[in-house]
Amino acid sequence: MDQKAEATKSPRARSGPVLxxxxxxxxxxxxxxxxxxxxxxxxxxxxxxVRPFALGLWNDIRPLLKPDVSVSALRKAMATYVHSRSYQIAVARVGSLRHNIKGEPVEPVLEADRLDALKKYEGFQTRDGSSNAKSTSPVQLTKTEAIRIALLRRKEKPR
Structure with missing residues (x-):
């Protein structure tokens, strides 16, 4: 496959990094x-x-805030980024690593965080009107993970 075709593929379809x-x-x-x-x-x-943030990265970023800028403005800008579809896909990928402020990998993404990101990603698809969220999932689920997600969905539905 040539590079141009590879670059135009959806980041959800690849197993490499989210670009x-x-x-x-x-x-x-x-x-x-x-x-x-x-x-x-x-x-x-x-x-x-797009690299998942290390836990507690806010404590490294906050001191870099310009003196004339409010903390809430930074929080809103950061929230817009970390709640984006691409960031959630990056966290949901199997084998994802969290990175420090320098962009260096520091620890793997916890399984619970990965599943939470996958759930958020599926929520994006529901809002977009996609009818088949599972077939376009950014990651391949193991049978155990699929069962876990199904059980989480069951708990959320009102009886």
């Missing part, structure tokens, strides 16, 4: 505009990988 699109880059530029210096974990250009 940033224009909308993710715009969100990261908004975050970096609020900081005294850009942070390396965020994708700087289209095609850079």
């Amino acid at each position: 940033a699109r224009e909308r993710e880059v715009a969100k990261t530029e908004a975050i970096n505009a609020l900081l005294t210096r850009p942070i390396a974990i965020l994708p700087a250009k289209v095609g850079d990988p």
Whole structure:
């Protein structure tokens, strides 16, 4: 397969890293505009990988806030990014690693976090009107994971 065709494939269809699109880059530029210096974990250009944040990364980012910017503005910008479809796919991928502020991998994503991200991703598909969320899932589920998700859905439905 040539590189052009590979680059146009949906990030959900591949098992490699999730690559940033224009909308993710715009969100990261908004975050970096609020900081005294850009942070390396965020994708700087289209095609850079979207990497899951290390737990507690907020404590490293918060001190970089420009003095004239409110903390709530930074929280909103960060929330917009971490609740995006691409970020959730990156977290949901099997074997995903969390990264520190420098963009270096520090720990694997916990299974519970991965399943939660997968559930959020499926919620995006439901809102988009997709009728078959399971067939376009960004990750291949094991039988145990599929059963776990089915049981979680059962608990959520009112009786």
